[in-house]
Amino acid sequence: MGKALIIGCGGVASVAIHKCCQNSSEFSEICIASRTKSKCDALKAKLDGGNTKISTAQVDADNVDELVTLIENFKPDVVLNLALPYQDLTIMDACLKTKTHYVDTANYEPPETAHFEYKWQWAYRDRFKDAGITALLGSGFDPGVTGVFSAYAVKHEFDTIEYIDILDCNAGDHGYPFATNFNPEINIREVSAKGSYWEDGKWVYTEPMEIKRVYNFPEIGPKDMYLLHHEELESLGLNVPGIKRIRFFMTFGQSYLTHLKCLENVGMTSIEPIDFEGKKIIPLQFLKAVLPDPASLGPRTKGKTNIGCIFQGKKDGKDKKLYIYNVCDHQECYKEVGSQAISYTTGVPAMIGAMLVMNGTWNKPGVYNIEEFDPDPFMDALNRWGLPWKVSREPELVE
Ligand code: NDP
Numbered sequence: 001m002g003k004a005l006i007i008g009c010g011g012v013a014s015v016a017i018h019k020c021c022q023n024s025s026e027f028s029e030i031c032i033a034s035r036t037k038s039k040c041d042a043l044k045a046k047l048d049g050g051n052t053k054i055s056t057a058q059v060d061a062d063n064v065d066e067l068v069t070l071i072e073n074f075k076p077d078v079v080l081n082l083a084l085p086y087q088d089l090t091i092m093d094a095c096l097k098t099k100t101h102y103v104d105t106a107n108y109e110p111p112e113t114a115h116f117e118y119k120w121q122w123a124y125r126d127r128f129k130d131a132g133i134t135a136l137l138g139s140g141f142d143p144g145v146t147g148v149f150s151a152y153a154v155k156h157e158f159d160t161i162e163y164i165d166i167l168d169c170n171a172g173d174h175g176y177p178f179a180t181n182f183n184p185e186i187n188i189r190e191v192s193a194k195g196s197y198w199e200d201g202k203w204v205y206t207e208p209m210e211i212k213r214v215y216n217f218p219e220i221g222p223k224d225m226y227l228l229h230h231e232e233l234e235s236l237g238l239n240v241p242g243i244k245r246i247r248f249f250m251t252f253g254q255s256y257l258t259h260l261k262c263l264e265n266v267g268m269t270s271i272e273p274i275d276f277e278g279k280k281i282i283p284l285q286f287l288k289a290v291l292p293d294p295a296s297l298g299p300r301t302k303g304k305t306n307i308g309c310i311f312q313g314k315k316d317g318k319d320k321k322l323y324i325y326n327v328c329d330h331q332e333c334y335k336e337v338g339s340q341a342i343s344y345t346t347g348v349p350a351m352i353g354a355m356l357v358m359n360g361t362w363n364k365p366g367v368y369n370i371e372e373f374d375p376d377p378f379m380d381a382l383n384r385w386g387l388p389w390k391v392s393r394e395p396e397l398v399e
Contacts, residue, residue, distance in 0.1 A: 015347025105140030139353025
């Protein structure tokens with residue numbers, strides 16, 4: 001039994017917090033701390049009455065001193081960072097100062113650059129090791145479960161893995177012409193960036209959305225998907241021995257792409273500040289304010305997600321291929337925790353990662369990506385906590 005401090009109270013955090021409360025034999029006490037305390041209080045009011053004791057706090061997670069005071073007062077066994085990627089380093093600094101384990105779901109991104117990579121967080125490796133604390137990076141679905149699936153394939157299914165294609169299909173329909181299913185600022189920054197994939201030890205770059213494929217997803221059917229850069233390519237390229245190529249594809253509907261193009265063309269996705277009525281505003285942040293809140297999509301979104309990894313490689317000298325994936329239904333998630341499947345598929349693995357670090361199953365002082373831990377307890381927990389996985393041994397391959 002342990003205590004977790006959860007920072008952030010948005011779409012993903014709400015699911016993770018519901019799941020911590022369902023898992024009260026592990027999470028005896030949680031503190032929900034975020035910028036807007038009223039959101040934490042509203043969630044506490046909804047969940048109070050179970051076996052997990054809940055408290056709330058206001059915190060500016062950009063401020064290390066505030067975080068340190070909060071951690072010193074609450075004394076958590078683990079800090080689960082479900083704020084935005086911009087806060088990763090300040091929260092890691094506070095964990096170092098208080099010698100507290102750290103878990104997140106997205107790698108650091110300086111707000112002014114729209115560029116994410118692991119180098120900033122990997123630079124904390126020695127300091128976390130010396131402090132005797134574990135930082136688990138990327139415990140969402142992608143990154144997260146995709147890394148666990150990869151570690152599982154390395155451990156149990158292959159002698160060598162040569163190719164990985166990570167597929168992220170959201171076939172949910174929320175009925176809006178344009179909305180993002182997680183934080184709009186982070187989502188739009190991710191999809192308007194140049195694409196890239198990892199091949200023969202180096203990056204190959206593409207224009208945004210340049211590479212399109214159609215894939216026939218199990219339990220969903222054929223969908224258009226596009227090659228994107230994605231953060232787990234960077235760590236899996238280093239951590240899967242013998243890998244020759246890793247790519248990441250995400251599905252998008254035509255309405256989303258047409259709106260995104262228009263918004264880009266008129267400068268609404270820019271992160272360069274502009275003058276507006278005597279104030280500096282950032283167009284992308286303004287756009288976020290007028291788009292539907294991802295947390296409000298839950299009741300409207302119908303359909304399923306299918307996210308997983310196609311592996312190709314060798315076993316006992318023979319060619320082998322495999323698709324390990326999860327299918328998640330938006331409305332079933334909504335019935336269970338009041339959120340759509342994108343928040344659900346991220347919030348459940350966030351709870352599982354925090355649990356495994358908190359209870360010492362994953363105890364490795366230093367800073368590690370998720371595929372560097374034993375995948376088996378995580379794979380078992382996925383089946384138990386709402387994201388059962390399946391294996392297709394004759395999958396269609398991506399051309
Ligand atoms: P939301 O925008 O819904 O929630 C973010 C929360 O963080 C909000 O409650 C916000 O407060 C709070 N917050 C932001 N800045 C601060 C700050 N300075 N101090 C304190 N709290 C702050 O985002 P999501 O829930 O959609 O996403 C959460 C994280 O999950 C993101 O990092 C995202 O990149 C990641 N993610 C990872 C995925 C994966 O598969 N690995 C998939 C989807 C998301 P306020 O309420 O005041 O705005």
